[in-house]
Amino acid sequence: MGLPLCVVASVSNAQVRVTVLDRNDSPPSFRDTPLEYSVSEDLPTGQMVATLRASDPDTLGHLTYSLVSGDDGHFQLDTADTGVLRLKEALDREARDTYRLQIRASDGVQHTDTVVTIKVRKALQSIRTYKFLSWFYQNP
């Protein structure tokens, strides 16, 4: 005949540290929307038009930017990392005075698109010439 087995369990307080790991589950969002810029039609090619910035609530992932459409060959992004938009080809306000660029920010998993409106201003020189000619013809 065996003896009854008696087990005494002792439960003490234990500290458990739980680290919640982030997941890349939120899309990036653009700051300061709606984005609208005004550019003089005599801006030299290669000059910066704007710096586009997006933010992402996740701690993971790396934001990159791309130009999806609407540039008509006139604009380009520096590199995927910076969001710096530059003039690629000279503008002519008489040919086209507004561009709507579709710009994408991607975190590697998800992406968000926004529309960047670029309005082309008359060049200062042509405004001066216009004012002078107007004055000249009104005061012959």
Ligand SMILES: [Ca+2]
């Ligand atoms: Ca997250």
Ligand SMILES: [Ca+2]
């Ligand atoms: Ca994200």
